[in-house]
Every structure is written in C-alpha cells, then in structure tokens.
Amino acid sequence: MMSEEVGEGSKEAETGEETEDVTQLNPFIQFECGICGMKENTLHGNLQVSDGFFNCPVFFVRDPFIPYTRVRARKPCLADFLVLGGTCSMCERSVCIDKACSVYFGARFCAICVIRERRRFPEKVVEATLKAQAQAEASAAKSN
Amino acid sequence: MEMPCNGDVPHDVWAVHQISQNDLILWDLLSLVIFHVLLNIPYLPINQLIKTHILIFLLVIRAPSDRNVVLVFIVRIDLRSYVVAELVVQEEWDESRGSLFRHFLPTEASGKQSKEDEERAKTQRQFINSYFNRSGGETDDHFDPRRIKCDDLGIPQDLSKSYFVMSQREQQEIPHSLSHLPAWLVRHFEYVIRLSCDFFNEIKFKKIRDLRKSQRELPIAERKTEIVDLLKDHQVLIVAGDTGCGKSTQVPQYLLEAGYSGIACTQPRRIACTALARRVAYETLNVYGNEVAYQIRFETTKSKRTKMLFLTEGLLLRQMENDSLLQQYNVIILDEVHERHLSSDLLIGLLRDLVEKRPDLKLILMSATINLALFSDYFQGAPVIEVPGRLYPIQLQYHPIKQFIAEAEKKNHKIDPEPYLRILEKIDKETPSNQRGDVLIFLNGVAEIETVAQTLKTYAELTKGWIILLLHSTLSVDEQDKVFDIAPLGSRKCILSTNIAETSVTIDGIRFVIDSGKASRAGRTGPGICYRLYSQEQFDKMDDFTPSEIHRVSLQDMTLRMISLNLGLDPRTFPFIERPAEDALDEALEKLKFQGVLYSDRENQLTALGNAVAKLPMDVSIAKMLIYGCVVDQFDVMLTVAAGLSVQSPFTNRSFREPDTVEKRAPLTSPMGDPFTLIALFREWVLQKAYGGKAKRWTIENGLDEHRLQILEESGFIEKPTAEELGEDDSRQRRIEQGEKRKLFEMKRAARNKEKSRKVLRAEKHFDTILDERVEEEIEAETDIMKTDVKTVEFLLSHKQRDVDVIRSSHKLRRKEAEIIRLVIACGLYPNYSLLDPANKYQQGQEIYSHSRLKPFTQIHPNSSLVQYHLHTLNAQEDSQNYSNFHQIPFYGMLLETTKPYVCNVMPVPALYALIVAKKVICEDWKLVTVDDFVEIQFKSSNACREVIDSVIQIKKELKIGLTSALEGDKLDMHRLARTVDKFSRYLTEEGVVIGLKRLVSPPRILEDVGFFTPDGEVKIDDDKQEEGAEEVQESEAEREERQRLEEEDRAVRQFLGKDPMCPMTREMIEEEEEIAENKKKPEKKESYYEKLLKAQKEREEKSRMNDEGQEDTPTKRQKVEAKDEVLEEE
C-alpha cells in the first residue's frame, strides 16, 4: 500500500534547508486519459486514509485548491486529495473520472468497455454513459 | 449482521407532495402514489412533482409486508399547513441525525483542525442534511456493498446506488450507540457520507476541467507543439502576441511540461512576478508547493524544488554580476520586452552574447506584436511565432469625450469623471445584476485615478451595486492584492488602474474595460465589452509605440550597472538594440564622475566608492549614504533611512484625509525632516512588535502602512553580520535557535497558506476602507498569540531579541548623532538639494516651493511630515536684505512628477552644510562663496567666513579619511568626526553666523573645474591622509575626557535647543530627558512578544502530543513518513 504522505512538492521548503537528493526524487507520473486525452502530473497508487479508501489504484494529487496545512495529529482524509482517474477494470486503460470517459459501478469501467459490453451492463449505466458522451461532444462542437 | 432487505422496510414511509391546482393532475398523482404503494415501490419522484399552491400530505402506514395490508391516508391541505407537514417528515430525521453525525462525523477539537477542515466539515453536514431532507430518506436500496455479486466481467448483478460511489468506507458492526436506529438508516447514512466524498471530488475535478478548457481556448494554445518543437532545434525563439493571447501564463507551462527546469522568466514589474507565479502555480496545480516561485527585491518563495522562477529584470541583471553565464538557469524567458525598459534592453544585448557562449541555454523573447521587427532583426535567424491577441469576442463601443485631448497636451488637463460614471450607469442599465462581470478602467496616473475613484465611490454608495478598487504601484501590496478578490454576489468590482495592470496581470472576471486613451490590452479572462472614450478616428491616429526607457530617463543607473557587471562592457560600444543618444550617455557618465563613483580621469572605471556603491541594490545616492553611514558608525540607522527613501511615505495615503489620525501622530514626527520622522517611527514600530504585540493596532491608529515599515525592516538583511561573526555564538545557543526557528517556520507556512486563499470582498467597502476588515481581523488576531500573521512571524524569524535591542539603542538619536546623520544623508542625497523660494509663506496649508539645480519650481510634497507639522522650522526669518542665521537648504530623496513636480522625503540642513557636501566651492574674498555655480552665499563677516571654511575643510578631510579606511577595511574611530561636525553646527547656531542666500538662475548642466577654492588657492582634500591617521591614534586618550566634557555641555544646551528652530528637540531627546529624570528606575523586564509566542507554541504542541499518545499506541507508518518529511523540510 502506498502511503498518502508521498514526497510531494507541496511542502514549503526553505532554501538550503533540505538535503539534495529529495529534490531529485519525483514521485509524479504523467497521467493521460485514454479517452479524452486529459493530461496531468499525478501520483498513482492505492489511496487509503483515515476516513476511507479506494478499491483499486487511482491517479491522484493533493487537493490543489486548499492550502496544505499540517495540523498536528490531524490525519489525512479523502478530502485532502483529488482523484483524477483510475484504471479500467476490463481493458486496463487509464481513464479519467469524467462521466463521458468512465463510470464507477462496483469497479471502474471505461466508456469503451461499457458500450462494447452494453448487454451485460444495466441499462441505466449504459444510458448514463451515452448521455454524458453526447453532452461532451456537443460542448466540444460548440467551443470549436 | 444482516442488512435488512427490500421486503422488510421496517418503518413508515412519509412523503410530502405539492402539486398544481389542476385537479386532473392531482388525481393523476394520487393514482400514481397508490400505484406505487400497491406495487411496493416506496420511491416517489417527489422533486418533479413539487410545483405550486396545493399540497398533498400523504401518509402511508404499512404493516410488515408479508401481511400485505396497506393503509393509505391522503390529506389535501393548502400551503399554510405545509410547514406542519414538513416538520413531521423532518422530525424522524431530526431525531436520529444527532447520533448519526456524532458517531460517523464527530466534531474535531479546534486545535486539530484547520479552518478549511472546519468549513469542509460544515459543507459535508449540509450535503447530508439536504440529502435526507430532500428525499425523506426514502429508498428501497439495500446499501450493502458487501452484498455485491459480480459476473465474470466484474459487473455487479443488482442495482444498488452504492455501487456507483467510488469512495469506500470500512463497514463496521453497528455500534451500541446507534442500535436504537433502524440498521437501514445507518447504512443509508454511511452511503451518503461516501456520496459526499465523491461529490467533493467531482467539484474539484470539474474545476480542473474548466481550467484546462479555458487554457485550451487561449490563442497561444494552438502553437504549443510548435513552440516546444522549435525550441529543440533553436536557441532563440521570439513569441509575439498581444496580451490576452496567454503567452505569459502558458509558455512557462509548456516548458515545464516539456521537461525543462531551471527556467527564469523576467518581468518588468514586481506585481507581475507575484501575480504570474500565483497564476502559473495554480494552473499547474502546484499552488502550495514551490515548483513555481517568484523573486522580487526583498522577497522570494524560491526553494530547491523550484523549476520556474519569475523575477524582475533588474534582479536577473544583478545575478549576472556574480554568475555572468547565468549557470543556474537553462531557459530564460524575457517577457514584455516591447516595453523597452533599460534593464530589458540591457538583458537583450547581454543574452544575445550569452547564447553564443552557452550553447545549452535557451532564450525566449516575448513581446507584443507592435515592435516585432526590431527584435527579429536583432536576433537574425530566430524563428518568430506570432499569435493574434484577441482572445474573446470583444465588442468595441466608442464614446468619445468632447474634450478629448491628445496625449501630448494632456499634462495640464484635469480629468472629468463624468463619462466613466455614465458607463457604469449604462452597465447597470443594460446588464442584469445576476450576470457577473467586473469593470477595469485604465487611467493615466494616480491623480486621475483618485479623482475618478471619488466620484464613482459616491455612485457606488448610492446604488450599492459596486465595489470601487484601485490598482497602482504606490499602493501597498495588501491593497493591490485586493483587486484579485471576488465581488460578492449581486455586485461588481470596478478597478481603476494605471497601465501597470495593462500587461501580465490577469484579473479574473473582467468583462468591461473602459479605456481613456492609451491602447488598452487588458488581461481579460472572458468575453466582454470595451468602452473607448474616444472616436475610432482618434484611435487610429494614436501612436502605438511607447518610447523606450533609454530615450526617456537618465542612463546613470544603467551605465553604472553595466560597468559594475565586470564584463568589460563599454556603454559607448554596447550592442544596444537601439542605441541611446550619445549626449545622454555622456551626461550619465559625467554624473557618475560627479558623484565620485567613476574615476574622472579613467574610462569606465569604478572608484573604490563606486565599487561599494554598485554592490548595493539601490540608487547611487542611497548607496552612498549607506557607505558613509558605515564610515561614521551609524549603519543601522542609515539602513532604515536608505530603505525609507525608496518608499514615498510611511503613512498610508488615506490617513492624510483623516484629521484625527494626522493630529494623533504629530508627536511621532521629527522637525529635522522626513528621514528623522522615519527613524523614530521605525524604532517605535519595532518596539511595539517586540514588546507590545499590538503593532497592528498601533500602525492603524497612526495611519502607518505596515508593509512600508516592513521594507525598512527587511533592509536589515543586507550583509548583516551573523552571530558567529559577532563571536557570540555557541553550539547550545545555536541548537536552541534552530528549534525555535523550526517552530516559527511551521507557523509561517500556515500563515502564508492562509493568505493565499482568495477572499470575497465585503459589500460597500471601497478602496479607502477595503483593508479595514482585514485589519479588524488582524487586530483581533493580535489578542490571540497563536493567530499571528505572516509578517509578524517573519519579523520574529529574522529578528532575535538582541536585534530588537540593537534597533532600540541605535535608532535613539542624541543630538550629536543626529547631526552627523543628517550630514551623511546630505552627502548621499547630493546633488539633490534645493533653495527655498523667497516668496514662500510658512503657514499651515501653504504650498512650499523650492528650486533645485536643474529643476526650478518644485513643490515640497504636502504629505511631507515637515510641511505638515514643522513648517515653521523652514522659515529663515531673514531681514530685508535677505540676511539670516537660520538659512536652511532642503535636501530631498525623491523627485515625483505627477500633476506637478514634487520633492519627497525632505530634510533641511543649515545652508552652510552645502560647503561640506558640494563638488564645486569657490570663495574669492572671504566673503562671497559660490556653490556649484548655483548658490551664492554672502557672509556678513569675513571672520565668520574664514572660521566656517576652516571647519568645512577639516570635516571634509576627516570624512575622506574615514571613507578611504572604511573601504580598505580598516575602521577608524569616527567619534572625532562626529565631534567636529557637532562643534561646527553649534558654532553656526550659537554664534549665529549671518549669511545671505541667493539662487543663480540657469546653472550649467555639467559642472566643470570642480574643487574647493579659497582666496589662498585650491584645497586638496585627499592629500594629507597619513598624517591625520597618525594623529587620530595619539589623541584617543584626550578624546575620552573631551567627550565627557561635551556630554556635559550637551545636557546644558538641551534647554536652549528646544527653542532652536534649526534643531528643535526630537522625540528622542525628550525621551532621553525623561529617562534621566527617572534615573535608573529600571522597569521590570517585560516578557517579549517573541518569548510569549514561543511559549504558546510549545504549550500547544505539548497538548497535541498528549492527545496523540492517548489515541495511538504504536506509531503508524504514516507517522513515520511524516516525521521523516519534517526532517527533510526543516533540517
């Protein structure tokens, strides 16, 4: 299991106050959604914290919108992180959590797999995915 | 434990319906309800049915389902009963939610939670509450994730809502405390907690998607790959695009993404550095890290992790002095080069050279499209990427003002705020108030801004729909930052800005731009309307080009910097992108020689003084002052004065409009001039910070800008001797300090993060009261020692107790010290001195004019503490023939040209001091002395003239010796000089040397044949250095006695001095008096603020450690990692 305290860049380091090798260590990997192409530098692994966990490895970062405060004895919780994506449990494609790209239904399924296996998914799941895809396409068309 | 399943829902189902008055629909609904109940589908599409007026209160009481008995009561009621109906539903939830929340989401002790945590917990509770209030907790779901059965593809085979939630929780036995609740409700509650986690995540995810989308839509985005690819094969790249194309924010990110590190991006303005660093950090999701940092004069967020640094042009130039190849960087981006500042012109020339020396270095020039040819010609062969600037559909509306006056004639034109007001009205009329969109108004200069702001504020107070804010460089950083805050719902912010906001500063939400004349290239982040207060025709005629700084200002600073780079640069042959005018260059070199910075007989070579001056990051005059301050052993005080000269006034602009404040702070000011007021203020502030802990309140009450005092305090960082150097260190002491430092770092980080979150503006608080709220907060924070702000923490970090003591004693000036200090200030400021206009009237509220050598008719700034409080000290009370023994000449720190030329930071000195500092002094008959071909001093008595000239020569010589030895590293005891100066000044006042003062009109621009001439011939100041030095040592025994005698005298004349208009008692003197009076009645040593703070921090830690130990017996992996992190961070 990967700890939530990954050597992330979010600590304020005072110049000259730390050892050299840490700066070389970069735990970030490039996450790219296999469907929409979203690209972000993220961490990857199992995320298990005081108030919850995820069933399978996820692509996540520390919440970039809330200051990173270290209150002593305060345990990290899910809300301290932002999960951007996961791995499709069927095809192992990396996908983001956008409803047009994947759905979480007991496990993460990418939109391609959902549609391919639409007979085996509940109708509700397939419909939601198709609807989200249509919306995404419409908004993409609009902005172009 | 088994989960209850669908069939045995053990509780009654309640639902509230509100439907249209139409009976048909009503009965449709009723049948639908009955149908649902009969078919055992408890879920009802309530939300869609809630419409208007009539309410159906449906009560379904169901016996256990195996008996299949269903009783349905349908009650039709009207709206008045609605509340009652809801309460019934609410009640059950109300009864159980307390214990549910207590068990699952207990409220943390406040020490364990940050403010954000508290807010998040609150939102989560709201989410859960509204979930249950909305649905009444009604569903047929089993909520048991463990029941999940999947097929061979992993697809669940029933349709529970909980399968759709990715956030998981460990499911435990239902505890005793919840056993009175239906298990189903408990599981349902757990499900909603999970749902809320997903919900928070989705909001954040959407925020990122929106951000990425807006980035993709920037015009520069299309060229991203091209930029990155071109940079692989080319060393130099030119990106030309007008503001709005996104080059300043995006190109740095493209480089980061392409894997570059060691990227420096220069900006002409400090505010752009901080704003861009913030923006880019945000867009790279690195807001609270240090990968993207900025560095401005006294401040940096840089760390070893920093990959991208925004810095000012001047700073990069300075870095080249020590690191001429700029080895610390791999990529250098020069942004906004079209603005043609001296420093960017210089950088362009230097970097063109540097890319040849460093083939691994990449250089990107970013400019607006206007001057493009100039740069592409200069960098032959460099590829150019041109991006259109118009980013959003912008609607242009021309509203020409009748009295529109061409740029050149604009100087004396008073601005009319009316047209701006009309446009705000127009926006109010045409745009619904629920549509967001703020206004940015471009104006020329602070004076215009203030005029328009007053009018708009009146309108805003009337309509309550606007918040008026200002943005210009003389505001404090706190005030500037306010423009980034968000207007509350239903109102708009209106920012009045000079052109500093024109480039690089992106203010979210600007939808309307009002442009008064200069081409506005507003950083807008959405579509909008641009109102132009001129006609299309006028616009077409406008000159696109701003002349480069080289053509506008003195080249003195630049030539000095060039020469001091030690790169053998010759300003006359430097490959400037545009050559400066030959004569301007010559004049700059002349002036440096004039100030003794360059050798007058050697080309481009710094004197010893010049070398020292060039090392200090300030103007030549200020640097000189510091060096002389060192010579006379008053370095600490001079640091304060020097830093103070770079701020216009320590008082906030608005405080001048508050009569009470103006009156209250009078005792803090000094009759010796603004620099002395500053010294007194700074000392008081440091003491307030260190002992009172109520410094904020004190600054507010006296209308002081704390940020400006901060600058003074930060100036202390310049080459301050370390404890080790002072020989006061031992390892134990150091360890203690490190421990303390670490704690303080933690507090600093927390405080800084707190500052980063963007706030919502308070309604009806405009530019003049905008900081009040924050101030209230801060004042309140001061009462709680743990809620301390960044500045205080930084202050404590940098100032140990003993530093405070140093300031306390060094900034307390006795007469003799004050005397030498003002001489040193005059030395530094020279040739910035002026002659008072004979027509001045020295009464409160009068405008005081003076003439400097090259700039006649300047006004002493009305905000100068001298003019405000001590005007009478300038009055020489001369007789009819212009004779007086009180003649003074004001030296000044800054010439400010706004509506008219003002001199700021004014310090008057006895007129005869001019002889000491001036470059050219000629006396032909022991009666008439001319100074710098500008001042004519007529002595009444030639004896006095001889006496004065003798003293002056002595002081000049001693000063020179002191300087030479200080620069060579030997420090002489300068008490002798202080005494000589003191003697001289007392001679002037006590003897009452009567002189007449006359201004020679139109002195020559360049002084020729400089020197000190008496009727006996030229006096060489430099010659007899050895002799004097030897004398110095011999005298030191006699000196001590003399000093004691003088101190006696000092006390004796104190009474007299109080009435002396040339040197009235300063606050320090009065204080000194009091101290003597109290005579060693030493007050008990108070616990300093710093000590209190450390104590409080320690207590808090103690407490939390105890809590920890109570909760966890074995250290978890998390703790270990955390502990390791700390080591890395702080050691």
Ligand SMILES: [Zn+2]
């Ligand atoms: Zn995607």
Ligand SMILES: [Zn+2]
């Ligand atoms: Zn898949």
